[in-house]
Amino acid sequence: MTGTLFDLPEIPAIPLKGASAYPIGRIFCVGRNYAAHAAEMGNEVDREAPFYFTKSPASAVLSGAVVPFPPGTRDYHHEMELVMAIGQPAFRADIETAAAAIYAYGCGLDMTRRDLQGAAKEKRRPWSLGKDVENSAVFAPLTRAEDLGPLGGRRIHLSVNGEVRQDATLDDMVWSAPEIVSHLSGYYHLRPGDLIMTGTPAGVGPVNPGDIISGGIDGLDPVALTLADPE
Template identity: 45%
Template sequence: MTDFVFPAPAPAALSVAGSAAAFPLARVFCIGRNYRWSAHEAAPAQMPAWFMKPASAVCAARGELPYPPETGDFCHEIELVVAIGRGGQDIDPAQVPAHVWGYAAGLDLTRRDLQQQAKQAGGPWEPAKAFDHSAPCTPLVPVAACGHPTKGAIWLTVNGSERQRADLSGLLWTVPELVAMLSRSVALMPGDLIFTGTPAGVGPMLPGDAVEGGVEGIGRFCMTVAQRAATPHRETSQEFAF
């Protein structure tokens, strides 16, 4: 048995709908633009970009949503989340359903101002995307209960005002195509989550905002954005050390 130099942290996990069981988490992959954001947008010529968040960023989509530090532009992105139950590499798209354990509704939360800074500097996106509590999810619904959804509403409101609405049939790249793409780059593992992209209408959230959303037949959530934590004043630099 390994003699750790300090107690190992508890493994990250996501609850399972209608069960006391938990789904252990490995990694979190997030897909870039995967819906048309305008009616005249051309069909994509290549697969979308992807990035990662740590498994520790996943949290239950309920109660208070912490407002993260280091940002003044905290944005929502509602997404269908795919949970991998069987690993594999270079998976044939036709075989992907056998690798999917279940689905959830999730939020790819973003510090948009940090993302824009990273884009301008050609730097990494981790400060904008990989912060604590940046991947809230509803409980996972097993495939045995929901099948493999290819249509159904995906939506989000802030204070009762609709911000995002689309249909899963509007995904530019389907779940089998996305899973196959990722598996060509990395060996997927049981416990991996894949956030499949967000519809048009992403926008900022403020402390006190009531945020509701969901995916038809999969799950829905209601959260309240918490107040900003007090942070000490410090000098800032306009230079980027990426």
């Protein structure tokens, strides 16, 4: 007997400039990778090592999507992030090997039910209800690392309805892209299809039905999301 009981919804592949689309395998997210954002949330950065949470691939949508305001929250927040796409296996990788494993970069949004995340923190519980939210991992088209060049001091920014909310540079990241890949590869066999969202700068805040969220990083395709009324 062959086949499955039912078909699952298709997970979108991310457009990639000059190449076939990039399929989504796993989504790793770095917490508190900008000191100013950690401070605005009442936290300090752990400079000994980065830490992570995950989002389900089923939560992914592509830039330009119109999605309903999610259930169960009264405090839904935007977080603008640099996304890394892994292009070759990496396990216990040194910095040089980790850097070579980064195939592409892109803009992304890590949308967050902040009230539920805060409640989980207070009770020392996992953040899943706050972070792993349907339609909460938003990905713009990717650009190959070799075509982008050094990340340097590229600007990262986000606006809601045209009003700038977040504005920083990638130099403000506590942990660089290769450092994150190297560290994470000590705990996982990283492989093509793995995406890493690298944290958000200060200026996160609430959004509401009808809001248009747009963000960018110098040299990369911008990301956009429109929130419709709740279902």
